Amino acid sequence: MTAVDLPAVPRVLIAEADPWSRDLLKQVLLNVRCDARLDVCADGQHAATLLGEKTYDLILADWELPGVDGLSLLRSVRQKRRSLPFILLSSRSDSASVREALPLAPTAYLTRPLNMESLTQRLQDLLLNEGESVYCQIPALAPGMTLPAFLERRREVCDGAPLRVDVKAAVQSSLGPEGLDLQQLEDLVRMDPQITAVLIAAANSAGYHGTPVQTLHAALNKLVPGQSMNLILGLALKHNVVLGDPGLVAYAERHWQLSEDSAEYARRLARMLELDHQRCYSACILHRLGDLALLRSLEDWRQGGGALDDEAIGESLDAFGAAYGSALRIRWRLPLELRQLIAGIYSLEGGVYSREALVVNLAVQMARLTEHEGLEELAASKTARLLKVGLSELTRVRKT
Template identity: 70%
Template sequence: MSTVDLPAVPRVLIAEADPWSRDLLKQVLLNVRCDARLDLCADGQEALQLLAEQSYDLVIADGELPGVDGLGLLRSVRQRRRHPPLPFILMSHRNDSASVREAVQLAPTAYLTKPLNMQGLTLRLQGLLLSAGQTVSCEVPTLAPGMTLATFLERRRELADGAPLLTDVQLAVKRSLNPNGLDLRLLEEEVRTDPQITAVLIAAANSAAQHLGEGVQTLSQALHRLGTGQSMNLVLGLALKRSAKLSDPCLADYAERYWELSLHTAEYGRTLARLLDLDQERCYCAGMLHCLGDLALLRCLQEWKQAGGELDDEQEVGEALVTFAAAYGSALRTRWRLPLELRELIAAVYRLGGGVYSREALVMNMAAQLARLTEHEGVEELAKSRTARLLKIGLPELMRLRKT
């Protein structure tokens, strides 16, 4: 099918089992054709059903789909003998000659091996969905008549994309490259202070397609579970989303404050964990992620403004944070299926409930109290706290921690 035959607004089916890879494909495609109509599914049987109900201009399918795999899906499409043939991009982890030959017999438009080369995929999509020299621009969706800020935020809670990026991901990836490719250790150093990147990589590493053995609770574990290609794709893909960066000065200032609080909590958590011979990286990640809801809400407030909504003053931003931030954080951690143990450490940052506490939970509670101290406050009261007593940390240790 040539590009001139494509309709003004193409309809595309993306069939990918892994939710994070599926979302990445969606973002890459929308970056090429922001007006495309997309249908997403996670298994081959649903893809067959959608193909029977709709007419598509392009199919992108994972070769390892559950139920009917990508090859079976392609075979079904070719048996319909559509003319011209329906463009079909097949992706697979298999790059052996036998697998490639089997797929080539069914004439896919492209056979791409995973992890995908995003630049190569983008060029393929441009060739399939755009005429030579064509560009497509899309307006930001506007608010429905009568929409209030409270209603908008309530509706966005379960759909929010998470926190804004606080790291230049293009630069981070560039700095992590060496002559042999991407260095995961360098990439970790570049992105470890970004809550959104940390959360997404941990969530992706724990998704159904990646979950092999124990759950992933730290950035380092996530990077090594995902590998160089998938890690790089996910990090770069985050920058493709709308409102990935905060451009509003007031909202950016709020984000800076929450980022600093996250950094201080994470550093105190790691230092305390090292002092008590506990898991330093788990404590660091819990501290880094505890303001995820506040940051996600700020991103949604920017989307509100971009859609034509008004924010009168800082008080309105503050009130929105007080009302919705905790719910946003809880919804994200649940929807992204962050491990329960990590979520318990994040919860301990805010309060200690009844029952028995792990020493790491106590560490995070103490780290949060230290991070929230103003420069004029001492640690004397903290030394008398229940958390300090349970950790068996006295005033001298807390004073040394405060000076680091």
Template identity: 95%
Template sequence: MTAVDLPAVPRVLIAEADPWSRDLLKQVLLNVRCDARLDVCADGQHAATLLGEKTYDLILADWELPGVDGLSLLRSVRQKRRSLPFILLSSRNDSASVREALPLAPTAYLTRPLNMESLTQRLQDLLLNEGESVYCEIPPLAPGMTLPTFLERRREVCDGAPLRVDVKAAVQRSLGPEGLDLKQLEGQVHSDPQITAVLIAAANSAGYHGTPVQTLSEALHKLVPGQSMNLILGLALKHNVVLGDPGLVAYAERHWQLSQDSADYARRLARMLELDHERCYSACILHRLGDLALLRCLEDWRQGGGALDDQTIGESLDAFGAAYGSALRTRWRLPLELRQLIAGIYSLEGGVYSREALVVNLAVQMARLTEHEGLEELAGSKTARLLKVGLPELTRVRKT
């Protein structure tokens, strides 16, 4: 495909089995051509069916697709359209695999972890004329749309929370002479609920096996450094990852701070009690994810022409925040053990709870106290008694 035969609006097929890699490819492509007509699938047979039904201007396919693999798709395409741009993605970087693919003339053969700059440049060359850029207006709200209906519809498809951390700066500060320093990167992004959730979810996706990952540190070490970096940078490409409305920003800052204070208290309490402090930290940093995701959807509402004020924001959080959090944790398939620990933050009614669940519940209660409120009542609570934590211990945790 050359500049003279570019379609007005290109149709693109992405075939990628891993959901987080699939989402990353989608975001990189839409960042280049936000108007692209995009079909996305997770297996080779579905991709083959789509190729038989539609005419595409570009295909991105993973060699390791289940069913019909990406190389077989490329072979089938080349039998019909020799010049159709086809980017083959693969974890195979050995010379034998390259020699097997090259006779089928892929437009590009990209190995994982992907070089994001190289991928972006190739997509720009294939989907844009020289000097061209594409601007996509934000679509207005449908006539008669109410905010409760809008939020109810968005609950199952929302992209998560806005970003607290400047991801480009965080990655840049974590790059050293020998590549990405995972410990440094963890220190840069550990306060961001969205990054934490996405990396944990990605590390537990179908492409990775073994013990469920429940902390940011575990996720960073299970994902290869390049994949971690790509997923983090890919988050910055998404719509409304930075809030623009001052009222929404103020609410987000409060939820971020509550999450951070809770997580810090949980880590200290857990260490004092010789429990899994990183799991407790993780649960607390994620427990306001739904409220933050809702704020991001309210930004979409505002940009679509909807009215927004402080009362509306507060009422929306009360009505939908918990449901958004539950939907996200389920849809992103966060480990059941981590979800149960987060649930312990909100309720300890009935049942038998782990000591870690008691820790996170107590930590959030501490974080909600103002600086002028004492710890005496909290020290006498059922949660503190079950943990055998008194006023001296809580005072030490607060002052640490």
């Protein structure tokens, strides 16, 4: 495909087994051509079926696809369309694998972790004329659409929370002569619920096995550093990751601060009681994820032409915030143990609950106190008594 025969609106096939890598490829491509018609699949057989049904202008496929692998797809394509752009992705960087692929003339052979700048440049060369850019207008709301109906539809497809952290700056600050400093990166992004949730979810996806990951620290150390960096940077490419409405920003700031304060109190309490402080921190950082995701959906509503005021924001949070959080945690397949710990923040009624659940519950109660409220009532609460912490311990946690 050259500059003289580029399609007006390209049709692209992405075949990638890992859901988070698949989403990242989709976002990078849409950032280059937001109008592209995308078909996305998770296995080679589905990709082969689509190739038999439709004509594509570009294919991105992973060599390690289940069923029909990416190299077999490339071989099949080359039997029919020698010049069709085909980007083959692979974790194989050895010379034997490269020699096996090159006779099939892939447009590019990219090894993991992907160089995102290189991939973006490749896509620009294939999908845009020199100096060209494509602008996609935000679609207007359907006639007669109400805010509750809009939020109900968005609940199962929302893309998570807005970003609190400048991810490009965080990654740049963490890059040194020896590569990515994971500890420094963790310190810079750990207060961001969206980054924490996505990396934990990615570290628990099908491509990674072993003990379920429940903390940002464990996720960063389980993922390949380059993959962590790409996933974090990819979040900045998504729609509405930065809120534009001042009212929504004010609500987001309050939820972010509550999450961070809760997490810090939970970390201190857990350390004092010799419990898993990273897991407690993680649960508290994530416990307002649904409310934040709802605010991002309200930004979509506003940009689509919907009216929005402070009363509507508050009512929407009350009606949908918890449901958005539950839907996200299930859809992103966060570990059951982590979801149960987050649930302990909201309710300790019935059943048997862990000491970590008591810690996060108490930490959130502490974070909700105003600066003028004392700790006496909290120290006398059932949660504090079960943990066997009194006023002196809570005072130390608050002042540390």
